[in-house]
Amino acid sequence: MKFFLTFSLVLILDFGITSIDARPTSLLPVSAIFVPESAPAAAPIPSIPSSMADFSSGTQVNIPEHQRNSSRKLLIGLITSASVMGILILSIICLWICHRKKIGKSGKNNTKRLDSLRGLPLSSFISRSSGPIKTINEKGSVVVMDYSLLESSTNNFGESEILGEGGFGCVYRARLDDNLYVAVKRLDGGSHDAIKEFQTEVDLLTKIQHPNIITLLGYCVHDETKLLVYELMHNGSLETQLHGPSSGSNLTWHCRMKIALDTARGLEYLHENCKPSVIHRDLKSSNILLDSSFNAKLSDFGLAVMDGAQNKNNIKLSGTLGYVAPEYLLDGKLTDKSDVYAFGVVLLELLLGRRPVEKLAESQCQSIVTWAMPQLTDRSKLPNIVDPVIRYTMDLKHLYQVAAVAVLCVQPEPSYRPLITDVLHSLTPLVPVELGGTLRVAQTWPSKTTEP
Structure with a gap:
């Protein structure tokens, strides 16, 4: 605005002497001008050109009317142009300032999001009014939690609270307000792979909501330590149940079929319902978690x-030996x-123990595939190679059908493997209605659970 006023004033001063009013002006004689006696001698006045003599002496000059009108129109045009230009320049400056402020604000928000010291307690965001734990998040957002809260709730990440170990760190049980239990995965170090996996996990799980996919409740970044907070799955992983101290004794035939069905439903959601589709790439029994009712979640x-x-040109080969599909292992495809192959291996684990x-x-x-295929x-x-815990406890027709699905899933040629949707349709009739399938039988659900 200052620029506009200054610009307009200059135009008026430049053109006002001769254009605003061209009528003669009465001038005082030089002798009438008072000069103090103490004033220094004035510098000599240069001679005035004859063409300007009439102006200096106050002589009247006749200027035609059409020239005065032209001058006024020119002045109005210049003032209008200057006004428009000033408004345009002012608008551009305002837009630029707003843009810079928006960028600065966005940067501050991103910094705040990763600043765990300003995180909020999880209890402020959790609704306990309707059974399962739910987070109240905005779209695409996740709760940033306070590091000191997570540290104290895990007994300073004590060994007694460890639930399991992964490639980049341990998973701890944490007790928050009002006896609320959660699982805290701790990722130590700042390697490129660790940071990338952390970011991928946060980005995906803030967008994914499904009964058979684990719920991310929050996260925290503290120096080189990164923490992910999940709902606690009381019965641990499928790997622990099958190959741990209990050796699968908690898992009946129908329970195992329910776990397989839940896993297939989670994969179908990733493959068919997510846009773009998601390939898990690390499906295995240790990444299938079981809640207190043996509901399975990826x-x-x-x-x-x-x-x-x-393909192998744009993605790094990753996975777990025994679950990686041969075409991905050998050719990077x-x-x-590839997820269907890993699911087939899990199905063999459930079947054979x-x-x-x-x-x-x-x-x-x-590998279990090489040993079992013949x-x-x-x-x-x-029937002789089935896990002894469940041997002869199922309808043999159901056993043959599950075995046939497993054989198809682990075929070396990817095109021979079924879609996960086809697998889902094959397993649903083998699971009792009360467990999420369509089979009508007497309930045979395990009563033994592991509480925190």
């Missing part, structure tokens, strides 16, 4: 990939069929 999305098929890879000798290992297609041999 977890650990640090290696997940979006946007469909990938990654598709949703064996680990995906077992050591035969000091330097020799054998026997899975032989109906006379199949």
